[in-house]
Structures are given as C-alpha cells and as structure tokens.
Amino acid sequence: MPIEPQDLIEMYKTMLTIRRFEERAAREYEERHIPGIVHSYIGQEATATGVCANLRLDDRIVSTHRGHGHCIAKGADLKRMMAELYGRKTGYCKGKGGSMHIADFSVGMLGANGIVGAGLPIAVGAAMAAQLEGGDRVAAVFFGDGACQEGTFHESLNLASIWKLPIVFVCENNGYGVNTPAEYSIPVKDIADRAAAYAMPGVVVDGNDAAAVYEAAGRVVKAARAGKGPALLECKTYRWRRHAESKAFAELRPTGEIEAWKSRCPIASLERRLLEEGMATGQELADIDSQVLALIEEAVRFAEASPWPAPEDALEGVYSV
Amino acid sequence: MREITYAEAAAEALREEFRRDDRTVHLSTDAPLQLQKEFGRDRVRVTPISESAFVGAAIGLAGSGFRPVVNIRMATFMFVAMDQFINQAAKITYMFGGQARFPIVYRVSVGAGMSMAAQHSISPYSMFMNIPGIKLIIPSTPYDMKGLLKTAIRDNNPVLSFEHTALGQVKGEAPEEEYTIPFGKAALRRQGSDVTVVALANMVHVALEAARELEKEGVSVEVIDPRTLVPLDKASIRESVARTGRLVVVDEACQTGGAAAEIASVVVEDSQTFKRLRSAPVRVCAPDVPIPYSPPMEKFVLPDKQRVMAAVKEALK
Numbered sequence: 174m175p176i177e178p179q180d181l182i183e184m185y186k187t188m189l190t191i192r193r194f195e196e197r198a199a200r201e202y203e204e205r206h207i208p209g210i211v212h213s214y215i216g217q218e219a220t221a222t223g224v225c226a227n228l229r230l231d232d233r234i235v236s237t238h239r240g241h242g243h244c245i246a247k248g249a250d251l252k253r254m255m256a257e258l259y260g261r262k263t264g265y266c267k268g269k270g271g272s273m274h275i276a277d278f279s280v281g282m283l284g285a286n287g288i289v290g291a292g293l294p295i296a297v298g299a300a301m302a303a304q305l306e307g308g309d310r311v312a313a314v315f316f317g318d319g320a321c322q323e324g325t326f327h328e329s330l331n332l333a334s335i336w337k338l339p340i341v342f343v344c345e346n347n348g349y350g351v352n353t354p355a356e357y358s359i360p361v362k363d364i365a366d367r368a369a370a371y372a373m374p375g376v377v378v379d380g381n382d383a384a385a386v387y388e389a390a391g392r393v394v395k396a397a398r399a400g401k402g403p404a405l406l407e408c409k410t411y412r413w414r415r416h417a418e419s420k421a422f423a424e425l426r427p428t429g430e431i432e433a434w435k436s437r438c439p440i441a442s443l444e445r446r447l448l449e450e451g452m453a454t455g456q457e458l459a460d461i462d463s464q465v466l467a468l469i470e471e472a473v474r475f476a477e478a479s480p481w482p483a484p485e486d487a488l489e490g491v492y493s494v
Numbered sequence: 495m496r497e498i499t500y501a502e503a504a505a506e507a508l509r510e511e512f513r514r515d516d517r518t519v520h521l522s523t524d525a526p527l528q529l530q531k532e533f534g535r536d537r538v539r540v541t542p543i544s545e546s547a548f549v550g551a552a553i554g555l556a557g558s559g560f561r562p563v564v565n566i567r568m569a570t571f572m573f574v575a576m577d578q579f580i581n582q583a584a585k586i587t588y589m590f591g592g593q594a595r596f597p598i599v600y601r602v603s604v605g606a607g608m609s610m611a612a613q614h615s616i617s618p619y620s621m622f623m624n625i626p627g628i629k630l631i632i633p634s635t636p637y638d639m640k641g642l643l644k645t646a647i648r649d650n651n652p653v654l655s656f657e658h659t660a661l662g663q664v665k666g667e668a669p670e671e672e673y674t675i676p677f678g679k680a681a682l683r684r685q686g687s688d689v690t691v692v693a694l695a696n697m698v699h700v701a702l703e704a705a706r707e708l709e710k711e712g713v714s715v716e717v718i719d720p721r722t723l724v725p726l727d728k729a730s731i732r733e734s735v736a737r738t739g740r741l742v743v744v745d746e747a748c749q750t751g752g753a754a755a756e757i758a759s760v761v762v763e764d765s766q767t768f769k770r771l772r773s774a775p776v777r778v779c780a781p782d783v784p785i786p787y788s789p790p791m792e793k794f795v796l797p798d799k800q801r802v803m804a805a806v807k808e809a810l811k
Binding site for chain 2: 233235264265266267268269270274276277278279283284286287288291293294295296297298299300301302303304305312324325328329331332335336490491492493494
C-alpha cells in the first residue's frame, strides 16, 4: 500500500513533536527544572514514528529508558509527560517514575523501562494476551542494540516464535551502548540476522527514513495481525546527543561521525521530500512547527503550574487494591 | 472433614479459580496435566526453560488484563529472573503511579531436607520481604494452601507463594467447598502460656512436635504461624508475646538478616510488648552456610525438634 501524503505529513508532525519535546526537555534539564536523568531521542524520531503509525490505539507497546519518542508516537499526552519529567503530581506516574518510567496504559503504552532488555519479556506477555483475546491486536517492543546481548532478547524472540505471537521486535540500532560501539559488542553486521535463529523474518531498514520504516513495519505488523507470527525489525539510526543529558556521561564518539549523521536528519529529509513532491508548502510546514512549539510550551506551562506531590505521597500506592 | 495433600490442595485451588475467572492463565515448564486437560493448551501453557521471559511475560499478561499463575518450581530458579521480579513486577504498580494492576501469582518451592544440595535448596523469604510491592504467602498446611492460593489469585498484586518441598505429600483437612483465607492473619496453631514460638513453613510442624514434647515436661508453648510474611500479622505476634513474655522464632533460612530477625524486631521495637518480655528473644535458624548435600550435614544445619526445645528452655531461663 503506497503511503498517502497525509500519512507523511502526520509522521512529519509526530517527529517534529518528538524533536521539540526533547529539545525543550534538554533545556529544562540544563536549567535544573527537571531532576534525575533524561535520555534524548533526538535523531531517532523516524523509528518510533514509522512503527507506531502502523499501530492502533488498542495495540500495545513497551519502551526503553530512551522512551519519550515512543510515548509521543503512541499518542501520550505531552502535558502529563512533561509534568512527570518535572516530578509533579499531575504527571503520568504522579511523580513516582520520571523520564525513564512514563507509561500510559490508556493508549497502550505499557511503560518505559530503565533496565536494558527488560521490556522484551513484558511485551511477549502483552502479545500473548492479544493472542488469547483472539482479535487482531499486536504488540511492539522497542529496544536498542545494547539489549540484543541480553538473555531476555534471545529468550523473548524464542518464546514469541514457538508461540507464533503477534509481536514486532523493533531494534533501534543507534550504534552505541552508552559509549561502546555496537560493532565491538556484536559479532554480526546486522542484528536482524539473529532472527534466523528464531525462525522469524529479520528486516533491516534505514531508521532515519520515516517512510521506509513505515513501510517495513507495515509489512511485519500486517503479518502479525494475520496470525503469521513475530518479526525482528532492525532500524539503523543514531542518537545525536550524549547517552544522557547529564555531564556525567562523557561524549566519546567522533565529532565527524556525529556531524555526518546530523546531515542525515530524519526530519529534514522528510521535509525535503514533502516539498519536492509538492505534498506540502514551506508555509504549511512552518505552521506545523508553530503548532508543535505551542503544544510544547503549553506542556511546560502545565508542568510548571502543577503541584508537587506531598512528601508523604511517597508512602502511597505500593499495592493496588 | 476430608483430607487431601498439600499438592492436591494447590491443584484444587487453581481448578476452582480457573473455573471462576476465565482471565486466569497458567505458565510453567511442565504442564499441570489435569488443569491443562480442562482449560486447554492455550490457557495452561507450557514454556521452555526461560525464566526471565516467562516471569516477565506474566507481567505483560497482567498489564493487559489477564491473571497469570506462574509455577517456577524451585525457588532457586527465580534468581535467573531477578530483574523481572524485583525491578519489574514489584515496582511497576508504584512506579507507574497505579495506572494498572498486576495480578500475578508466582509459585516456588522452598526449603531443604531432601539432599538436593545448595542450588536446589533455599528459603529466601527475607530477600523478598525487603522488596516492597510483592506480597508473600507461606502456606504450611493443605487447608492454608487452598485458601491462601485462592486469595492470591484474586489479589490485584504480584504474590509470591513459598511452598515447602517437604510438605507436598503431607495430608491435612481441607473442605471441598469454597473458602479463602485473608492475607495478614496469622494462625494460632497451638495455645500456650509460657513461650510464644513463631514458626514458618515446615518449621510450624517441627515447632508443634517440640511443643507436644515440652508439654510432657510441663512447659506450655504457643505456636503461631504467620501464614503470610507480607503483609505480616504483627498484632497477633505481639499480642501472644505480651501474654507469654517469651519469644522463639523458628525458620530454616539462614539466620543473618532473615525473616526471624524481622519478627523479633516486630516484638522488641514495640514498647508495650517489649515491657512484657521476660527474656531475650531466641532465633532458631540455619547457620549462614549454603545447604550441604550429604544427609548428616544437611540434618545438622536444619532446625529440628531438639533445637526448638533447647531454644524454648533458653527463653525460659
């Protein structure tokens, strides 16, 4: 199915929302309005966007420590996300989770995760739930190249395969586990090759090309919906910023490499395509940016105006009733 | 009343709850055949030996509206999947601000005494008592197994069921009809007036044997079985000790940092109960060693009737 111009414009808007959210989060972190730690998704926007554009509200995803992009692409509310980053009572987790633990079960976002590789088994469970329900729901789980050396990666692909679960394993290969190059940690050139060991399709796609991710994810999501089982989708991409915003994480990657990837900006390249193919005018795209910036500003205002949790709220909510 | 084994009581609890709620599902590395026969291979699903994957899958199932029961077999196998227990299952209710419920039952067999050696023998209660977010049940009789397991399956939180290996074929009374046992209510196994013995799992039976023996010597021992460690029925323990003035805690886990230490603290930190103490609390636990294989050594490290009797006499000094 060819991509409609409207789909591309929607994806452009989603990617820009992620970019502007992350730029603002970095700034507010720098100004100490956001405590703790923030892992920026800048540079990888096309992956979350292209995959989630194939998902319905009732499909479920599981995310990572670098999870803001997945939340936004799945439809989470910017205000409650920003409020969570600010540690406020109005945040998604009432200030108990922060950047690494945003979840919105109402849009099928089953949680970011601070432990590398830990989300895969959880997503397998969500996919098993979809299978037991008997409909055509699917699950998708995002994880980095670093997670692919964890046991959970192998166990989860294996389980999903033997049970023919409706799940897409989305590896966002951004080339580094903190500062250790993937080519050091991983003996195969393409992580997608590992899919063969679990008898499922392994697909490599340019993770900076939203349309390509959309199409590749579309095929495997469709197969999963049809009961044909799981797939491993490897999106080759790059993060522009250091591992996390904190200066505690040194930037050890070559400057030239970072600049080269910046010249392959997923948003700028989609923008060029939209303009070249006459799908949007410069003014229309500028309007989208203004709308997005207004939404981010509104989210920040909401977070700033939101109350702090009462200190003793810390004692609430360990158990569900 | 009808008598069934501890293992049969567990099977009956599962069968009843699976009939009651079609959102229940079962994961284990070997199928419980009767359950699978009645509810099918999809709902009663066999997993490969992939502890991290299926312990975590239960979380995803629960977060998606199901009520998984996972049989992990040996408690020692849990350690392969500790991230999924501790960082995931225990924390996500709180960490996500209570957005979703995670009703999961993880069943594990605990204890020693079968010459299974260190990697198949452990009673790791206190490790999990120190991790908020998981409830802990520790049935010591068929009656409690059925009632506690049914409550666990209906609970909206992760529950870890510690089931003692040595009790599997032990018979006891358990009604055929429907009943549940609330969490946080200790069982008074034997009334007494001289010493309170709080015992866990198989040690409840050891403590009862000791109490019967001591009765012949004119010592009246009260035996309390907490039945659940999280929540812990502090009030019943304190009330008993306030009456007897003496506390012995019997647990076959290693002594350092164990559940027995917590139970002793519950008593001594409460000033009202503390004032009533007539002697220092005594712990009867395993020494701080991995469980050895050879029967004479294994028997040596596990608390037995003689050690419990000696501890009671120590408390009476």
